[in-house]
Amino acid sequence: MGAYLSVPSWWRNLDGRYRLELGQCPDCGAHTFPAEGACVECNSTADFETVEPEGTGEVVAGTTITGGAPPEFADLQTQEGSFGVAVVELDEGARVPGMLTDCDPTTVERGDRVEAVVRRIYEQEGIVRYGVKFRPMD
Amino acid sequence: MRDAYLVGAAQTDFGAFPRESYRSLFSTAFEGAVDSVDGEFDRTEVDEAYVGTLGVGGRQLGLSGPAVTEFVGLDGASCTRVENACAASGTALRQATLAIRAGAADIAIAGGFEVMTDMSGDQTRYWLGVSGETEWERMSGTTFAGVYAQMADAHMAEHGTTREHLSRVAAKNHANGAKNPHAHLGFECSLEDAMNAPGVADPLNLYDCCPTSDGASVAILASEEAAEELTDTPIRVAGAGQASSRVGLFQRPTLTGIPATTDAAEQAYDEAGVEADDIDFAEVHDCFSIAELMAYEDLGFCEKGEAGPYITSGTTEPDGERPVNLSGGLKSKGHPIGATGGGQAVEVFKQLRGEAGDRQVSGLGRGLTHNVGGSGGAVAVHVFEEGWA
Numbered sequence: 001m002g003a004y005l006s007v008p009s010w011w012r013n014l015d016g017r018y019r020l021e022l023g024q025c026p027d028c029g030a031h032t033f034p035a036e037g038a039c040v041e042c043n044s045t046a047d048f049e050t051v052e053p054e055g056t057g058e059v060v061a062g063t064t065i066t067g068g069a070p071p072e073f074a075d076l077q078t079q080e081g082s083f084g085v086a087v088v089e090l091d092e093g094a095r096v097p098g099m100l101t102d103c104d105p106t107t108v109e110r111g112d113r114v115e116a117v118v119r120r121i122y123e124q125e126g127i128v129r130y131g132v133k134f135r136p137m138d
Numbered sequence: 139m140r141d142a143y144l145v146g147a148a149q150t151d152f153g154a155f156p157r158e159s160y161r162s163l164f165s166t167a168f169e170g171a172v173d174s175v176d177g178e179f180d181r182t183e184v185d186e187a188y189v190g191t192l193g194v195g196g197r198q199l200g201l202s203g204p205a206v207t208e209f210v211g212l213d214g215a216s217c218t219r220v221e222n223a224c225a226a227s228g229t230a231l232r233q234a235t236l237a238i239r240a241g242a243a244d245i246a247i248a249g250g251f252e253v254m255t256d257m258s259g260d261q262t263r264y265w266l267g268v269s270g271e272t273e274w275e276r277m278s279g280t281t282f283a284g285v286y287a288q289m290a291d292a293h294m295a296e297h298g299t300t301r302e303h304l305s306r307v308a309a310k311n312h313a314n315g316a317k318n319p320h321a322h323l324g325f326e327c328s329l330e331d332a333m334n335a336p337g338v339a340d341p342l343n344l345y346d347c348c349p350t351s352d353g354a355s356v357a358i359l360a361s362e363e364a365a366e367e368l369t370d371t372p373i374r375v376a377g378a379g380q381a382s383s384r385v386g387l388f389q390r391p392t393l394t395g396i397p398a399t400t401d402a403a404e405q406a407y408d409e410a411g412v413e414a415d416d417i418d419f420a421e422v423h424d425c426f427s428i429a430e431l432m433a434y435e436d437l438g439f440c441e442k443g444e445a446g447p448y449i450t451s452g453t454t455e456p457d458g459e460r461p462v463n464l465s466g467g468l469k470s471k472g473h474p475i476g477a478t479g480g481g482q483a484v485e486v487f488k489q490l491r492g493e494a495g496d497r498q499v500s501g502l503g504r505g506l507t508h509n510v511g512g513s514g515g516a517v518a519v520h521v522f523e524e525g526w527a
């Protein structure tokens with residue numbers, strides 16, 4: 001399958017794409033994103049309890065991509081010149097990778113508070129794919 | 139346990155070679171490795187072959203291992219293609235070592251190849267994304283450089299690492315690579331030029347990133363009994379460690395290091411009966427400048443968070459106490475994904491035998507190779523020592 005995500009494989013994860021659904025581990029209580037696989041904290045494979053997070057959290061690492069964007073985001077980079085991508089630690093504890101939106105990404109720093117908003121992610125095969133991006137709170 | 143010895147090793151030039159095929163590249167590396175064996179090497183005696191490749195650009199052929207071993211006359215030998223992203227041939231090296239230790243082989247080869255430069259930039263970016271976590275990390279818009287940039291951002295915030303610390307990696311490795319006739323980018327680069335290069339993924343700029351290259355590498359390993367017939371200058375594989383970790387950075391417990399490096403190094407050190415302090419020199423996986431700094435810490439060369447001052451101290455320069463990436467590293471020598479881990483072993487082989495030409499450092503007895511797949515999903519670490527067990 002490679003890096004290409006088919007429409008069905010995108011749709012399979014809509015609870016994660018739109019609402020950042022987390023999996024809470026019955027053994028240690030930690031939250032894992034996405035809500036499948038083994039617990040990121042203790043590697044337990046016991047069934048997760050699904051949890052819908054508040055969608056708020058803190059930037060723990062970030063970058064502004066100015067060159068060499070993946071093909072799916074090449075148009076965006078051409079239009080905007082650059083875009084920000086962060087690892088966000090949600091208030092529930094799980095870490096989520098996401099694009100920054102509604103801001104100048106170069107002003108966003110580690111420790112800044114952000115909230116999840118649904119935005120257009122990219123278009124492929126004539127279908128616009130939507131998902132979560134992160135917007136700074138103030 | 140039987141010991142495995144490195145009795146031959148060679149690589150092609152790394153670079154852009156539109157007139158070469160993956161088979162011709164592999165053949166060049168293989169024949170070079172055969173020529174590097176002191177004694178009379180009979181290729182029909184190869185018991186096992188492990189060949190690393192990612193298969194960039196739709197070259198992920200079935201049977202890509204036998205396709206290159208048949209080309210060099212190893213028809214009949216057991217051959218396995220190994221895929222562990224950029225750690226493919228480091229992994230192949232460990233598999234060959236294990237086969238010899240287990241008694242399943244007396245002679246084994248480990249190698250790898252990659253052809254990366256004959257594609258459009260779009261295709262290359264598409265295929266490099268294959269080594270990351272594709273469903274979520276890649277779909278957040280990040281590139282391979284972007285993931286390492288996030289690690290650099292966190293490392294700078296947590297440990298005070300600076301722009302200058304990052305660029306010192308580029309300046310050092312280019313100075314080394316300028317002395318390596320096989321290097322893809324074999325030119326010097328001043329600290330100032332490295333610091334002022336155009337941005338790619340903040341805080342990383344163009345000189346923080348290695349190139350994509352074509353190339354191949356091959357190492358020949360032998361049991362002690364077989365090695366006694368083949369060499370008078372034995373290089374023993376004293377330790378072979380390997381570990382895996384979460385493929386996506388966001389699922390790992392730390393943003394400022396690579397846990398699989400620490401795990402693989404611990405195994406390799408334990409097997410060799412040594413500590414980090416005992417390593418004389420190393421070839422580490424500097425796909426991005428921050429990766430070399432994190433390797434110093436994860437391999438135990440310095441304390442966590444001290445990589446910046448450590449490189450500034452000059453310890454890892456050729457005239458320092460522990461030279462790192464004398465070959466030029468991925469940064470200057472180049473990074474043909476499947477060939478990189480084997481290429482690191484080539485440098486250690488040459489340095490330990492005193493055959494490294496202009497970049498030879500004297501008095502080296504124990505070298506380490508550190509090969510990372512993706513942003514840390516797989517890591518292989520080897521310790522090599524001069525002499526018989």
Ligand SMILES: [Zn+2]
Pocket residue numbers: 025026027028029030039040041042043044
């Ligand atoms: Zn758990």
